[in-house]
Amino acid sequence: MKLTVFGATGGVGHEVVRQALAAGHEVTAVVRDPARLDVPAHDRLEVAVVADLTDEESLVPVLTGRAAVISALGAASNKQAKAAPVTGPAVRAILAAMDRAGVTRLSAVSAAPVGPDVASDGIFTRAVFLPLLRRALRDVYADLSVMEAAIGASRAEWTVIRPPRLLNRPRTGTYRRAIDANVPRGRVIPRADVADALLTTLTDPTTAGHALGVAS
Template identity: 75%
Template sequence: MKLTVFGASGGVGREVVRQALDADHEVTAVVRDPARLRVPAHPRLLVATVGDLSDAEALVPVLAGRDAVLSALGAGTNKKAKAAPVTGPATHAMLTAMGRVGVRRLSVVSAAPVGPDVPEDGAFTRAVVLPLLRRALRDLYADLAVMEEAIAASDVDWTVIRPPRLLNRPRTGRYRRVFGGNVPGGRSIGRGDVADALLAGLADPAYARCAVGIAT
């Protein structure tokens, strides 16, 4: 497949690029600073610099002729307090550009706290831990919620991957999935496995138009 990867210089994004190349896909890695990509040159890798991800016109050239779009912008973007939203505006631009060039498949990273609470996690987690987390990172989660709303209202074939805390661990392929919800007791997952889930969603019909909770 021919893929465009947004957030390619982040921890999850780099894993997506590496795994996609290993799987013989052609990859366009969209970055602001090519020096941060830190992925070896490859004959099937094109690095595209885009300064303003909220500009749909700027995204059209990197999406034209692609089979699918993957976004790792939600995997740790804008964790600083009161940071300007990035993921929501970028997603609106992606969807507009995808419509113009006829790309139908989209797989993105969100976060577990944006999804529903899990009754099995217990009253303390649901009444204390999660509200504190959502308050501390409210700007990030509000941005991700805008992203999810835009995607759900679109006519593309989308997948939203919702991981809990991200760890710098390679792909194992051994993690739990909950379609339409979050993983009970899910506390963390390696960035390599988040990338694996993003790519798996492109080929598996079960992931189509679905939010998927993942965790080890």
């Protein structure tokens, strides 16, 4: 499969690129700075430098002829998201460019706090921990909510992945999943497993048009 990966220099994004290449896919990794791409050169890897991800015109060439798109974009910090939201505006431009390029399949990473609470998680988690977390990172989650709304209103065949706290650990492939819900007591997940979810949902029709909670 020919894939375009946005956010390829991030913690999840570089795992997506590595795993996609290992699985035999052809990958176009979209980056601002190619020096930050922590992936060895490969004959099935194309690195495309795009300075402005909100520039629809510059995105069409990196999407034309591709079978699917993965967005591993995310706001780096609450301060940065408050100053200039990143993910929502970029994904809106990506969706418009996908329409023009004739690409329909999209898998995008979001975050568990954007999704619904889990009743079985207990009163402390639902009434204290999550409200504090959502307040502390409100601009990050607001940006991701804008992204999810744009995806949901689009004509794309989409899946949104909502992980909890991310860890730098090896891929297990045995994480839990919940359709249109968060995983009960889902506290952490390796970035490599989030990358696995982004990739595997591309060929899983049961996830199309749904948000997928994932956690270890």
